[in-house]
Amino acid sequence: MELLDRYLEAVKKQLPWERQDDIIAELRANLEAQLEDRQEEVGHTLTPEEAKAWVGQLPPPAMMAGRYRPQQYLIGPGLFPIYLLILRMVTFWVFICTAIVNGIRLFTQPWSAGAVPGAIWDVAFVVLLNAAIITVIFAAIEYATLHHPEWMPQVTELRCKWDLNALPQIEPVTRGKKRTRAHTIIEAVAHTLMLCWLLLLPKYPVLILGPGAFIVYALPYTIAPIIMTFYWAVVVLNVVQLAWKLVDLYTGAWRGERKLEHFAIKLMGIIPIVIALRAPGHLWVVLKDPAAEFAKYGNQLAQINQAIYIGLRIVLIITVITFALEVGNWFLQSYRRSLKSAA
């Protein structure tokens, strides 16, 4: 029957080439016997419509062929948890590093319309490339250990061995309300709204200054370009924070202590302050028309910039000290916990 031949041909095309003929010969024998039974049932050779209906009730060729293939996966259950751990760790740090590098490049290079999309693309490309490389490496290890376990006995051993001492410590139960998924979702939504508000500020300063914005328009002062660099650094920091929150939501990491996230964000928070402090000539506010107004407002301008400079230095010192104290405290607590568990 031509339809059966075509069905078998479709199955054959999707079978491993070295076993194609053998499998198809067996399948043909089985299906032809089945067809004969069907013809005996109806009492005549199947009409084209009946043949269509009969072949149509067979499993789809792709499914039939697929079942003959060995079970396939790139990374098996033995290696998968290690793969996932390394993938998460590496992509996380690669993301942070490339985001910082691209952020700095964004602020140090001349501004252009394509700079921000370009930077985002660079970060995404590097992260994806790293993830792909890690996946390929683990797939190769999986293949090698599956087909030649003697090549990497350590990896084969790693699949079955585990260390009692490596079990995680039980965190002491913290007082107060338990963190919920809803809480994290609300945080992410609030953060998104805040980011929108931040992005609208350059066009609508009234959103931060209120009616005072109209008074500022009337003043002889305006902000120096470094303020915009500082502003974009704050935007990038908020984007990173929001992305982190979304990743936490996706992976379920919001349940954890999130100390690493806390420290990384605090550390990154220092960058905009440093950028602002490095303002050329320590000028954050300038005159709209220096030639005409310097004589009148020059002294006042110098006082304003001096106040901003002192303020920024104080903020930087406080931020660095609190950060150092928090990290030190965390290390001390971890050390005490490890001493307790060792005892």
Added chain:
Amino acid sequence: MTSYTVCNTVYFIQCMGYSMTVAENQFENLRLELRRGCLTLAVLAQLKQEHYGYTLRKALAAQGLEIDESTLYPLLRRLESQGLLTSEWREEEKRNKRFYRLSADGEAIFARLLDEWNAINLAIGNIL
């Protein structure tokens, strides 16, 4: 459970009808999981006598266990590659057919699986 199995199960379920509800999908997944081991046991039991693919399928169906072609025929190959079945090509009714039967290793494994089946059956009976 491998991604391969999951993909095949999902594909199979998709082929069964696009209008399946989530609950039906869930039931179908669990049913397939439940059947998988039982089918192997049934095939091993039936192959104490020699059969080729189609007659084996008919014999199982006659006893109330319907198995579709894409499950049974590849399963025979897999069991053979694991050394539980032996096979030979032979002509019957003017057609070359591949006949399978339980190997010596297969008989030993089948006996152990049967004990396991009986123990599970008893336990489930007690629980229910």
